[in-house]
Amino acid sequence: MLAWTVDHSSPSHLSLREVPDPVPGPHDAVIQVQAFAPNHGDLEGLPSLPDGTIPGWDAAGVVVAEAADGTGPRLGQAVTSLGPGSAWAQRRLVTAESVGITPAGADPNAMSVVPVAATSALRGLRRLGPVLGRRVLVLGGTSAVGLFAVQLAARSGAEVVATTRNPAARERLVALGAHEVIASPSDLSGDVSGVLDLLGGSHLVRAFARLAPGGTLVALGHAAGEEERFGYGDLFGDANRHDRSLTTYFLGAETGLGPDMTWLATEIHEGRLDPAVTAVRSWQDLPHAFAAGAQRSYGKIVLTVDRTRP
Numbered sequence: 001m002l003a004w005t006v007d008h009s010s011p012s013h014l015s016l017r018e019v020p021d022p023v024p025g026p027h028d029a030v031i032q033v034q035a036f037a038p039n040h041g042d043l044e045g046l047p048s049l050p051d052g053t054i055p056g057w058d059a060a061g062v063v064v065a066e067a068a069d070g071t072g073p074r075l076g077q078a079v080t081s082l083g084p085g086s087a088w089a090q091r092r093l094v095t096a097e098s099v100g101i102t103p104a105g106a107d108p109n110a111m112s113v114v115p116v117a118a119t120s121a122l123r124g125l126r127r128l129g130p131v132l133g134r135r136v137l138v139l140g141g142t143s144a145v146g147l148f149a150v151q152l153a154a155r156s157g158a159e160v161v162a163t164t165r166n167p168a169a170r171e172r173l174v175a176l177g178a179h180e181v182i183a184s185p186s187d188l189s190g191d192v193s194g195v196l197d198l199l200g201g202s203h204l205v206r207a208f209a210r211l212a213p214g215g216t217l218v219a220l221g222h223a224a225g226e227e228e229r230f231g232y233g234d235l236f237g238d239a240n241r242h243d244r245s246l247t248t249y250f251l252g253a254e255t256g257l258g259p260d261m262t263w264l265a266t267e268i269h270e271g272r273l274d275p276a277v278t279a280v281r282s283w284q285d286l287p288h289a290f291a292a293g294a295q296r297s298y299g300k301i302v303l304t305v306d307r308t309r310p
């Protein structure tokens, strides 16, 4: 089969080449990949992966061989699947644990954004507990995860505040359900009950300072690429600041994701959740689509996997 593999001799750290088909273990089904959606973390991690690695966390496709032990998705079923690794290829191994079933007729491009972006938003928000009637800050509202978090938090009854450095993105965030859009946590007019943080660094520290008693900040992403430095007093508790917590998060350590991925796929297919796919391109364009200086817009760039050689 053809796959994008890590190749440090190439400026993109990638080359599309012929590799052996994956060999399924007893619990593995094989899917024919139809579309995949690279993530911030996939692209950042390329320079540190060994040559020959097939990268990528999420891919949507169709089952072409069932698992020998009878578990997992059935032959011909359309699924969306979660990594780690091996997504940027014509075929991929999946287990019962790593797939969501996608509705009949669903667009594989839209389905490919479910595993990392949408599922991280859903699971990260759950860490905040009930948000009905509470004020929630999505730090990094325009990130792929943030665009889902804004929608899901609003649907859960939260009063959503989202951040972006870009004033032109305000309208988009409001359309997705944000009640208020600000440039940074320093602009918050009052406290918040929960924070879903996709940025880290000084943003995290300033957002933690605005947490109401009993509030939680979920440190999910670190897109700002900065250190977090708490000063003396930042972690004090008093009448207005007691019982605040900060928790780290890793999607790869979450369990039982299948039903959540299936639900998210259905919500997208039935139009209740915007997949925020901003461009669909051939997978052969992968290095160009993400090259430094390539035009970017907020949301996901999805690559469709065709069978032609480059």
Ligand SMILES: NC(=O)c1ccc[n+]([C@@H]2O[C@H](COP(=O)([O-])OP(=O)(O)OC[C@H]3O[C@@H](n4cnc5c(N)ncnc54)[C@H](OP(=O)(O)O)[C@@H]3O)[C@@H](O)[C@H]2O)c1
Pocket (backbone or CB within 6 Å): 039, 040, 041, 116, 117, 120, 140, 142, 143, 144, 145, 146, 163, 164, 165, 166, 169, 198, 199, 220, 221, 222, 223, 224, 225, 249, 250, 251, 252, 298, 299
């Ligand atoms: N823990 C996990 O399991 C997990 C799972 C998924 C993702 N993540 C992490 O979550 C983060 C978001 O991922 P993503 O794929 O959603 O990101 P993304 O789509 O690449 O978006 C990043 C956003 O961050 C903002 N940003 C970038 N640099 C910034 C800076 N210096 N200061 C302030 N804002 C900045 C930008 O928003 P504006 O231009 O609008 O300001 C941009 O929209 C990443 O760190 C990723 O690795 C972690």
